[in-house]
Amino acid sequence: MTSPLVSIRGLEKRFDLSGNLLEQITFEGGRFRRKQEAVHAINGVDLDVQRGEALCVVGESGCGKSTVARTVMGLLSPSGGEIHYDGQRIDNLDGKDALPYRRKMQMIFQNPYASLNPRMTIQQTLEEPIRFHHPDWSDIEVRDKIHEVMHSVGIDPDWGSRFGHEFSGGQRQRIAIARALAVDPEFIVADEPISALDVSIQAQVLNLLMDAQESRGLTYLFITHDLAVVEHFGTRVAVMYLGRVCELADTATLFATPRHPYTQALLSAIPKLEDDRPNHIRLQGEVPTPVNLPSGCVFHGRCPYANERCRAEVPELIATDEGARVACHAVEEGRL
Amino acid sequence: MALLEVKNLDARFAVRGGDLTALRGISFSLDKGERLGLVGESGAGKSVAAFSILNLIAKPGYIADGQILFEGRDLAAMSERELRGIRGNRIAMIFQDPMMTLNPVLTIGTQMVEAIQAHRKISKKEARAIALDRLQKVQIPSPEKRLDQYPHELSGGMRQRVIIAIALLLDPEIIIADEPTTALDVTIQAEIMDLLLNLCEQENVALMLITHDLGVVSQVTQRMLVMYSGRIIEQGPTREIINDAQHPYTQGLINALPQMGEPGDRLFQIPGAMPSLKNVPKGCPFHPRCRFATEQCKHSMPEYVRSGNVDVACYEVANLIEQERQMQEAES
Numbered sequence: 001m002t003s004p005l006v007s008i009r010g011l012e013k014r015f016d017l018s019g020n021l022l023e024q025i026t027f028e029g030g031r032f033r034r035k036q037e038a039v040h041a042i043n044g045v046d047l048d049v050q051r052g053e054a055l056c057v058v059g060e061s062g063c064g065k066s067t068v069a070r071t072v073m074g075l076l077s078p079s080g081g082e083i084h085y086d087g088q089r090i091d092n093l094d095g096k097d098a099l100p101y102r103r104k105m106q107m108i109f110q111n112p113y114a115s116l117n118p119r120m121t122i123q124q125t126l127e128e129p130i131r132f133h134h135p136d137w138s139d140i141e142v143r144d145k146i147h148e149v150m151h152s153v154g155i156d157p158d159w160g161s162r163f164g165h166e167f168s169g170g171q172r173q174r175i176a177i178a179r180a181l182a183v184d185p186e187f188i189v190a191d192e193p194i195s196a197l198d199v200s201i202q203a204q205v206l207n208l209l210m211d212a213q214e215s216r217g218l219t220y221l222f223i224t225h226d227l228a229v230v231e232h233f234g235t236r237v238a239v240m241y242l243g244r245v246c247e248l249a250d251t252a253t254l255f256a257t258p259r260h261p262y263t264q265a266l267l268s269a270i271p272k273l274e275d276d277r278p279n280h281i282r283l284q285g286e287v288p289t290p291v292n293l294p295s296g297c298v299f300h301g302r303c304p305y306a307n308e309r310c311r312a313e314v315p316e317l318i319a320t321d322e323g324a325r326v327a328c329h330a331v332e333e334g335r336l
Numbered sequence: 337m338a339l340l341e342v343k344n345l346d347a348r349f350a351v352r353g354g355d356l357t358a359l360r361g362i363s364f365s366l367d368k369g370e371r372l373g374l375v376g377e378s379g380a381g382k383s384v385a386a387f388s389i390l391n392l393i394a395k396p397g398y399i400a401d402g403q404i405l406f407e408g409r410d411l412a413a414m415s416e417r418e419l420r421g422i423r424g425n426r427i428a429m430i431f432q433d434p435m436m437t438l439n440p441v442l443t444i445g446t447q448m449v450e451a452i453q454a455h456r457k458i459s460k461k462e463a464r465a466i467a468l469d470r471l472q473k474v475q476i477p478s479p480e481k482r483l484d485q486y487p488h489e490l491s492g493g494m495r496q497r498v499i500i501a502i503a504l505l506l507d508p509e510i511i512i513a514d515e516p517t518t519a520l521d522v523t524i525q526a527e528i529m530d531l532l533l534n535l536c537e538q539e540n541v542a543l544m545l546i547t548h549d550l551g552v553v554s555q556v557t558q559r560m561l562v563m564y565s566g567r568i569i570e571q572g573p574t575r576e577i578i579n580d581a582q583h584p585y586t587q588g589l590i591n592a593l594p595q596m597g598e599p600g601d602r603l604f605q606i607p608g609a610m611p612s613l614k615n616v617p618k619g620c621p622f623h624p625r626c627r628f629a630t631e632q633c634k635h636s637m638p639e640y641v642r643s644g645n646v647d648v649a650c651y652e653v654a655n656l657i658e659q660e661r662q663m664q665e666a667e668s
Contacts, residue, residue: 232597270522271554271593280530287521
């Protein structure tokens, strides 16, 4: 197997909640105590993104999927672990050293109403990254590039002098995609790029992303909560729960034979057109807070198959017969 | 007689430079205990349609024409005072964002008791007992404790359960639910939808469910109506429409879903986007995006035709039906 384009090793990210030293100190039972609290957003994630694939990360709010995206892009610095791009460790680079990777890696955000600068015309929005990464390009080269990307996302190049607010949500997301494509990236991180859009517009933008992947040979890390989109778009899927990957598999394998109890529940919860009634697997309770993580398997509190071992020991990802990787003691022991 | 009958409803927004028509000629009915889905993309007018039933469209919006008959009385012609006796009492509403609906500075119990006492002359203690009963019905864990908690102490899914409990407080005839699960996660969404469906069946409450999610409509409702640019373009039994949509827009909406395509293939896409109210195209509002549009579609709005049990407003469908009829005539 060829080496992965992006590889994430033992990634951890904590967000400190307790503030400065004075705010941490409390007076309890006649003694001063120092109390530190943190949100454990990612707790040891290993993922490889292969060249040319679309790796989808799915999960519910608070599972850490967006934090993974942001940490990979260098928008957040990891609390532990490493990120490698094309064999080179990038999470500890800064300034000049990181620059070439910033061109190769681009991001598309969820809300195109927030991600475009309202005071910049479309021309300026697209010009900025090109000028930044290619200071030596002539005006004509820059203009041609802008025309090329606008054309490829289906926005009329004559609209360059308009502002973001003059466009609809779908068109804005096209412009955001054009901005990412303007510097010819290899790798695109898309964080819920279609969730803010209407159904008919979602299809347009998904088609656009698939076309761009084909014509430019892009690799995607695609973050979403929508499993129907994953089934259509993803090469492989990683299901996350409370900051850990609980199942990683080829899209077809995951949808045909989901192994992890959480994946099964998640898949059963998608409302399908052929259903006459909701028929989903019921989970007990709700997602625990990532401030106080449960011991053992993070899912044990809601899992119908949990036993003593699940409550004590953290499950590792192990390979299954179908070629998937599942972090579940019940699957490992053959109970499930 | 239908429980609720909306006839030729027009709603407009008075803005500078003339009125914008948000709803045009909306007619539908809802029977006792029936579940009806309102489907459409943002800007289609589905929320305005639901809100105008209780005359909840805020100024500059107003109901320009039409009747809203609830048990034979016209809600559109009622005074604000009379309407208040119906809102929350006979017809309850559930909104999208539970945090916006609940008052953050009052406990759940206070808010529920207040709602009951606004409509019924009973003691606080009796009201609290009703509140507790409804919280049990929506299967909230430790309901007694919840009465004394504030909304911020509950999770999103639990807040939406509280909202459903509040909607059920006064045994309404109709619940209007506007995207009740859109703000929630998939697994929580499935549970809330399941709960709402079971409660409506148990209590024989009619449900008007506004949503953009065709999967949810298919699971929960018996009849559905599809809106586009302020008009109903197709309405009929849910199963019939999902399996065999007649209007090109409904067909497009269904075919654009990722679950309809083969993995990896391009998705079916409707070109363009919904027009804004400021420049609704003449004729059929869908014609600029429609594959079948003809000259006729550009000039006049099609009347409803019936195909099976479904009413559709589309010239193409009307022509197909007419051709079929002629062929049958020729055969016999």
